[in-house]
Amino acid sequence: MKILKYLFVASLFLSTGIMQAQDQEENSEATEEVRKQGHYNNNRFKQLYEEFSTPNQYRSASGAPGPNYYQQQADYEMDIELNDEEKRLYGTETITYYNNSPDVLEYLWVQLDQNVRARDSKSPLIEPDGAVPAELAASFVSNRMTEGFDGGFKIDYVRDEDGKPLPHTINRTMMRVELPEDMEPGDDFTFSIKWWYNIPDHTVNRARSGYEEFADGNRSYVIAQFYPRMAVYNDVEGWQNSQFWGRDEFALPFGDFEVNITVPSDHVLDATGSLQNRKEVFSKEMMRRYDMAKKNYDKPVIIVSQEEAEAASKGFATSKKTWKFKAENVRDYAFATSRKFIWDMMAVRQNNGSTVMAVSLYPPEGNPLWEEYSTRAVASTLESYSRMTFDYPYPKAISVHAKNQGMEYPMICWNYGRPDEDGNYSERTKYGMISVIIHEVGHNYFPMIVNSDERQWTWMDEGLNTFVQYVAEQDFGEKYPDAIAPNQKYPSRRGPAKNIVNYMSADQDQMAPIMTKGLNTYNFGANAYGKPATGLNILRETIMGRDLFDYAFKVYSNRWMFKHPTPEDFFRSMEDASAVDLDWFWRAWFYTTEFTDIGVKDVKKFFVTSKMNAQVRQMMESRGMSESDLPPLVYLVEEDSEDFDESMRNASLKDVSTLQEFIMDNYSAEERARLKKPKYFYEITFEKPGGIPMPIIAEYHYADGSTETITYPAQIWRKNDAEVSKLMATEKEITKIVVDPEEETADIDTENNTWPQRKKLSEFESFKQRNDQD
């Protein structure tokens, strides 16, 4: 009988919807009740087994590299020559490729990224371009009045070590090199390529590299994707030979580089790697300043001054100089060169005690902005990112000023932000410049060191990097308060949850999940940078907390430092290191285009009595039970219901006889004294018009002016995805409820976030104000 008694009571509570948290295990009646509500078997909290690849010997279920994890290596020796007059780049390279995979390779794939600018490139043909109201004259001439720029690699030869030609096939931006014999696991193969290409003007068609020509005829070059580069071969893609259309960035193996770059002798040049012949290319005075910079941790030291750069820009040397570099364990190579460059550097101390150099190269057009902020921003970025991930393992990080550019390579990146001709600049230009420097220098960590596949997963580098960029921007604001408006935080564009609301509430036809290849997404910046960065910020600030998040983020970064992670490696590591089940979050935020919208639907006031209500009496009678079959019950009566009578309003818990009897029987005098004495009972119903489950952050305001915030974890939505109720028993009257008061969850509609609803509230407040004035 007793079991029956409790089953009945359990179903009763569930059907009244007041105490849904009752344990329903093995309670078929209760389960049936919930099932009727129609939300029992929703999938939002289902684990991601179907979406994730199966863990294996290469990649573990923990998110760490597996026992048989491998990666290929490609070492390069290159001789490069810039012909400034012809605007051409010539190169020969010798690649040694190591097959560390367990597979036999019949051919190699080499990337020819410059072919995206070849005359027969298909990239322009997949871009719809209807008439626009205005077009840059330069673009108009180049696109509509000329045959187009003659870009693309001209391959002179592909040869093996003995100089014998290797059969090769060029399919647009990919070149298949056939091997004379299969490469067995553990084999290496050395071959050479000779090439040249016409360097594009990067200011016209927004190329990622090229030259900018100034009024005096001088050019500054920012050169990247300039040599045929090995594609990645791995356990998840085989050869990553997805074509370069211009949008999705790069997938590259690590290797060691020895690069000699020959340029006009009056050029100043810096590049990926350590300069090997500094004494040959530096003047005595430059050497002296460089030695000073290496010891100067406070502020940048000028290596080449503006005056010196301006003087150098007046002549055009016909003699040449070769700059020799070595770089270890980098996935790519880039350099910048011009006779217009000002050069400064400062030292940055790492947590492990080592020193790295923060460096800037910029034409006089960048000043006064660049001299003031560039190298400081580089140094500050290294400090912030190293704190969030690992000590920066390379000897230097260079920021090069190039008009309209924001692009990253190992140890070197291109950044925009230029004052007008009189040297004036807006706040917007200044913040844009500092932010892009933080972002591009930050890319050293993602994807240059944590080497994800950018061709496939834009968010893995852009999203993670934009997230740490937000942290680093806030650090910069604290470190250089004079650089920002008084008493303000750094005005970060991406990171805070409320900044993504516009995008999240956009037309669903113009949205794609984050887990979409970048080439195929709409609104690239918001989707691949803003949304993942904001998601991580929500995890850090609201769902996991900083301690758990930061530890897990560090675990991921260190596990995959100098390796090739996949999305699952990230998702799994974050859970593995934190004991926070985040499958529901990854699913909602990364695999769908849903949005957050949570509100207060209804607040009902209840009174507690010992008088049996009609609903219970009817259920009891229908089951042939009598009152003596029931355990002691208290009844919650809603203010507007039939069972309510005015006497309840002034009654207290002391007047509830069933309750008092139960307490007297079960609690000692001492325990009774410690019992809370709630006076007000509210059933608060929260609604969730948005698809994304999020914690409900409820700020309760009480009549005495105090507030209390209760955060109900997202799992509160696991059995009813549309609405949930909570009973609040309080000693004070609730006057107001605000959901997500700090705008932490990217809630797209805040109309429903407040109770009483805004309109009613404002009536009430204006009434109160009138009274106050009286």
Ligand SMILES: [Zn+2]
């Ligand atoms: Zn980026």
